[in-house]
Amino acid sequence: MCLAIPAKITAIEGTEATVDIGGVTRSTSLVLTPEAKVGDYVLMHTGYAISVVDEDEAKETMRIIEEMMALDEAR
Amino acid sequence: MRFIDEYRDSELARGLVEHIHRRSKRSLRLMEFCGGHTVTIFRYGLRQLLPPTLQMLSGPGCPVCVTANADLDKIIALARTPGVILATFGDLLKVPGSTSSLQQARAEGGDVRIVYSTLDALLLARENPDRAVVFAGIGFETTAPTVAASVLQAKKEGIDNYKVISVHKTTPPVLRALVGSGEVRVDGLICPGHVSAIIGSRPYAFLPREYGIGCAVAGFEPVDILQAVAMLVDQLEAGEPRVDIAYRRGVRPEGNTIALGMIEEVFAPGPADWRGIGVIPDSGLRLRDERFDAERAFAIEPGPTREPAGCICGDILRAVKTPLDCRLFRRVCTPEYPVGPCMVSSEGTCATYYHYGQDGPEAEEPCGQPARGAADE
Ligand code: SF4
Numbered sequence: 001m002c003l004a005i006p007a008k009i010t011a012i013e014g015t016e017a018t019v020d021i022g023g024v025t026r027s028t029s030l031v032l033t034p035e036a037k038v039g040d041y042v043l044m045h046t047g048y049a050i051s052v053v054d055e056d057e058a059k060e061t062m063r064i065i066e067e068m069m070a071l072d073e074a075r
Numbered sequence: 076m077r078f079i080d081e082y083r084d085s086e087l088a089r090g091l092v093e094h095i096h097r098r099s100k101r102s103l104r105l106m107e108f109c110g111g112h113t114v115t116i117f118r119y120g121l122r123q124l125l126p127p128t129l130q131m132l133s134g135p136g137c138p139v140c141v142t143a144n145a146d147l148d149k150i151i152a153l154a155r156t157p158g159v160i161l162a163t164f165g166d167l168l169k170v171p172g173s174t175s176s177l178q179q180a181r182a183e184g185g186d187v188r189i190v191y192s193t194l195d196a197l198l199l200a201r202e203n204p205d206r207a208v209v210f211a212g213i214g215f216e217t218t219a220p221t222v223a224a225s226v227l228q229a230k231k232e233g234i235d236n237y238k239v240i241s242v243h244k245t246t247p248p249v250l251r252a253l254v255g256s257g258e259v260r261v262d263g264l265i266c267p268g269h270v271s272a273i274i275g276s277r278p279y280a281f282l283p284r285e286y287g288i289g290c291a292v293a294g295f296e297p298v299d300i301l302q303a304v305a306m307l308v309d310q311l312e313a314g315e316p317r318v319d320i321a322y323r324r325g326v327r328p329e330g331n332t333i334a335l336g337m338i339e340e341v342f343a344p345g346p347a348d349w350r351g352i353g354v355i356p357d358s359g360l361r362l363r364d365e366r367f368d369a370e371r372a373f374a375i376e377p378g379p380t381r382e383p384a385g386c387i388c389g390d391i392l393r394a395v396k397t398p399l400d401c402r403l404f405r406r407v408c409t410p411e412y413p414v415g416p417c418m419v420s421s422e423g424t425c426a427t428y429y430h431y432g433q434d435g436p437e438a439e440e441p442c443g444q445p446a447r448g449a450a451d452e
Contacts, residue, residue: 001164002109002218021076032221032331033333041078043325046192047194048192050221051326055324061302068094069090
């Protein structure tokens with residue numbers, strides 16, 4: 001029930017956004033994430049964006065995992 | 076798809092699994108709170124990839140499952156009340172209450188509508204001004220702000236026929252109740268990703284501080300969960316339990332402050348009744364404005380509650396038993412004919428065991444490689 005999926009914002013009108021989810025177009029409310037901009041990915045839960053996906057943090061996570069793996073290899 | 080495929084990558088998964096195998100020395104019991112995490116763990120066969128030092132437990136993080144029969148009965152009684160349109164998410168439809176379900180109430184003439192969002196419930200209220208539209212508010216902090224937003228919108232537009240029956244529950248109090256009871260030993264906790272998108276990671280700080288339990292907030296792809304397990308092993312092997320976030324693309328330490336503000340504006344904390352656990356103070360959300368509170372708008376008398384005979388869902392939610400301990404599992408109780416809510420909900424522990432098998436033999440392959448392959452050295 002706490003499912004939320006990443007969706008890309010393609011257009012915004014007021015507090016409503018049009019989003020793309022792997023080629024499927026839906027609309028979502030931005031009342032919980034008014035900072036979201038066109039081009040952002042948001043986590044969408046029951047018709048509401050609950051969080052804006054932070055691309056820098058996503059890259060940082062990948063870097064951390066790769067670092068973990070590199071450390072292991074060095075052992 | 077972006078922000079999905081990367082986290083199913085088998086190379087990353089393999090690297091994390093190897094890391095976990097190298098680092099894990101002590102025997103540890105890790106619990107995934109969230110039913111959604113249980114599904115990912117079983118679907119991708121992650122349990123079999125982990126070293127025998129790590130024991131995984133499934134927690135109570137399934138909102139439908141933890142809803143007590145007394146509350147289900149109230150919702151079902153509302154659906155049978157003349158003049159009411161009962162709006163609900165689909166996963167509640169088949170859940171058996173004491174003597175009936177919403178599905179049964181609908182078959183017998185109750186006006187039950189499945190909605191995808193509270194926005195749809197509001198729309199129903201606008202379109203049916205002479206009826207009361209009651210939204211069945213079940214869910215954790217992920218869902219609560221969407222219900223709060225709908226109430227605020229109804230207030231703004233003066234939609235007085237929109238009501239909510241709030242059975243919402245909050246997660247930090249139940250975690251405290253679970254670990255505080257001492258009934259199950261938990262060394263590390265995989266914290267719910269989308270609850271944490273709203274509340275942040277700070278509300279878990281009491282777990283390492285007071286109980287020495289390590290925490291890692293995780294997303295729902297296999298790499299997210301493996302990263303959380305790796306973080307927990309690193310913390311606990313170093314003897315430094317803390318709260319880490321393995322889902323930094325979606326979760327900030329402070330959470331979503333706007334959503335939290337809306338919850339605070341619309342709801343006040345109150346006691347909530349958890350299946351298998353009992354009443355926990357301040358773990359529920361009561362509507363502050365009585366105009367929108369279905370419980371105050373209607374005198375609901377659902378009659379005495381009854382628990383399904385033989386169902387051990389409550390014990391499973393406390394992680395003291397697993398579905399394999401239930402005599403009805405698979406034989407009598409199936410997703411088609413569920414006896415208890417843990418089999419109805421798609422993220423209920425019994426349904427997950429049913430679909431993926433306890434050892435996950437039918438597990439999906441993480442991205443083109445056999446599930447077991449990633450563990451091979
Ligand atoms: S298998 Fe069915 S009867 Fe047994 S605990 Fe799970 S839901 Fe209850």
